[in-house]
Amino acid sequence: MINDWQFHLSSEKSIVSGVTVSEGYELRVGIVGGGAVGTLLAYALNLSGIKPFVIYRSKAKKSRRSREGLRLQVTSSGGSVVYQVNAYHITYDELPDNFLDILLIATKAVSYTHLRAHETSLHLVCRL
Numbered sequence: 001m002i003n004d005w006q007f008h009l010s011s012e013k014s015i016v017s018g019v020t021v022s023e024g025y026e027l028r029v030g031i032v033g034g035g036a037v038g039t040l041l042a043y044a045l046n047l048s049g050i051k052p053f054v055i056y057r058s059k060a061k062k063s064r065r066s067r068e069g070l071r072l073q074v075t076s077s078g079g080s081v082v083y084q085v086n087a088y089h090i091t092y093d094e095l096p097d098n099f100l101d102i103l104l105i106a107t108k109a110v111s112y113t114h115l116r117a118h119e120t121s122l123h124l125v126c127r128l
Contacts, residue, residue, distance in 0.1 A: 027102070028101045028102075029052040029053065029102045030053045030102070030104065032103065032104070032106060033055075033105070033107035034061075034089075035108075039071070039072050041104055042054060042086075043070075043072045051087060053087070053100065054090070056091050072085055
């Protein structure tokens with residue numbers, strides 16, 4: 001069941017993926033990729049009261065997701081339920097340095113050639 005993905009919350013502190021956060025502090029979690037896995041992660045964070053930052057490469061994709069929103073559809077033999085996922089939508093360029101407490105990567109693997117095609121002076125591809 002999807003409810004098994006909930007993170008533990010208590011009145012004194014929140015524990016998300018092994019990180020302890022003081023009460024009153026809003027944990028800033030970023031998710032790279034707003035596809036199926038990114039949406040599932042955002043939903044699980046929503047269950048813990050966290051509104052994550054979903055990070056996109058392009059402004060066009062960010063604009064589309066901002067308009068349409070993120071939705072998680074859970075289907076079983078009894079039918080299906082659609083959950084609206086609450087998230088901030090931003091691009092890499094809009095993300096301030098050292099802003100996030102946790103960054104989750106939820107993208108599919110791409111080739112080195114593909115990464116180089118999108119390289120900028122701000123976002124360099126490692127050359128080993």
